[in-house]
Amino acid sequence: MQESNKPDLDDSLNVTESHDRMLREAAAVSREKHVDEGGREPVSLWIFASCAVIFIFAGLALGNIGSLGSLFDYDQTVKPGYVRLDLSEDGAQGPPPAEALAVYIKKGQKIYSSKCQGCHGGDGKGGPAYPSLAGSEWALGETQRFSMIILGGLMGPSSSGKDYGVMPSQKAGMTAVDLAGVMTYVRNSFGNEAGDVITEEMAAHALKLAEERSDPNQPLSKDELDEKYLAPLEGEPLDPTMMIDPVSLQPVEGAAG
């Protein structure tokens, strides 16, 4: 092939041709070498070996096996505690999720300040004419009894034995969420540390019990409470640290628990 390689015009072209004007102008073209596709060198084994390694990697990805992990392991990609903001309505950003206990307490605080605070006080200590909720056995004890006092009212002696007169029913306009919130708030405020959440489901059970009474707005006495309502409200207990949506109260997808 050597004679076909003409690295330089002046070295390899004969004199007559090199004086041709066209060739002078096309010096770069004239000194070009030829493309030779006759290469037949034996291919090194390591080239095939590296291609084999590439195939192994590709196979692992396709077969979703091996220690490389998986493209579609959602348990791995969406981790516990992962927070996903709610962008559902009109693209507006919903409030960020929070722990269940805090969400219910926040809701209950609003109900308490409108319905309860007038008598029991902002600090829950009551006063001379009203019983204290702080450390109250009935507030912290069986949840059915506590809920029926709120919904039906109370007459006669309270948990401390002292008779404060009649507490009227607070049932008017009370939804299950309101009741759940206010119960959770009272049981976890003013020094009370029940630590649990009264869920919407439990509160709905309480509303059902109240409806089943012959006169739902008739205040209950200690005897009636002890006789019928010394039991917990029915419903799935909720982990107080569970991340829930503050609006829907539903657990956030992919959260712990």
Add this chain to the structure above:
Amino acid sequence: MSAPSDSPDDIRLRSEIDRSLRHPVMFFFTSGAAWLAVAILLGIISSAKVHSPGFWDSCPWMTYGRVQPAHETALVYGWGCQAAFGMIIWLMSRLSRQPCRNAGTILMAGHVWNLALSLGVIGILAGGGTGMPWMEMPSFAWIPMLLSYIAITIWSMVQFKVRPQGHTYISQWYLMAALIWFPWFFGSAHFLVHGFSGSPLGAAGVNAWFHSAMLLLFFAPVAIGMAYYLVPKVTGRPVYNYALSLIGFWSLAIIAPWAGLQKLTGAPIPNFLPYLGAFAAILFAVPAAVAGINLLKTAAADGETVNVSPTLRFTVWGLVFLLALGAASLLLNSPGIATVTQFTIANYGFDVLGVYGFFSFVAFGAIYFIVPRITRREWLSRRLIKWHFFVSIYGVISIVVVTLFGALMQGVAQETTYDSLWYNASSTVYPYAVLNTVAWCFLLISNFFFFIHLTLMWLRLGRRSSHPTLLVHRHSGSPHGPEGDIDNTGTASAH
């Protein structure tokens, strides 16, 4: 074509081919270099906004969400595609041994391409971007671009059809494949996205496939085909193993169209698509390695020529970047790593490695080879080429290293602080973002040297000499006088 016939007729034919293509090829190269400068400027601005968000924040045209897509659009369609057009029409003419008879049409279509692209980039900066990477231009741009593409390249297909010998060199395989693939994926992807008001999810899937196809089905075959011409041509040595090059071509043709959907891992699309995409993207390393090793083996036999030839120096580094691209494709798409890097700057780094590292270096090599032939002038300055080479290589390597390592940091931060704001994770790459801006400034400097040099050549101000501009002091002691001596072969007649 392997027939060793350096007869005056043969030289005359090659010279005639070069002359017939002078205007369109020089137009594509200089216009591409100008777009490259625009792309780099926009790249500096968008990169600066990552670490200094207050930079020009009062100007809505210069917000990150507009500058970044405008930067990528200018890089891909302004520089990449135009450099590819120049290489395709020149190389196909040479290999098919046909002078170009449609230079005027090609030149006009090139102007249409530039006009559509300019309006598209202005549209992006004005806020009309589509939000889909590499398909950012407003919907008016794609039809004129596709039509001008056809007007530019159809003649190359005709030349291939009427080539004198039945034999086909490997570069022609690659070029023909790219010529056919580009209208296929460009047309179908844009038609599916802009022609139908389908689901946005479907558009995202089409876009992911298009993005991958643009790199693997157009830039890769054009640059590999060009390298298969340049390396044996300049060294004068046979291709290391010609059969291997055919394996490389067919593996690319079989594998590359399947890649792309791995970008949508976790999206609600049929499960097999991301798996198939990752599989194909990893397998892309095979054609990349085969072509890269085959040509590097060819070049390695003549290290002296590689060192002194501007063409080979750029091309060989482009091939090294091709091997790196294959390795990066393998690593970034392996499931364990993909989960970390899927939503990081690694994707950008991969694009830069492919478009600026691999494709552009081969294109620079091709330009340093082609331009002296079609202008009949030699490159003016050894130093300008050297500066262009070294500053480019530092810039590209910096960007690739910075984005890939930064992406790992960002990905790990995203994985470990997923319960806090994403901003916290992205801020871990702050130093990498600063380095990225510096690296783009390097590329701006390198392109300055390149653009000046190319413009002077375009203006026919190149050196009149029969000696090539090599990257050594070789001819200073030659009987032809010191290098740079003007016109030692007589007065050239102007054309």
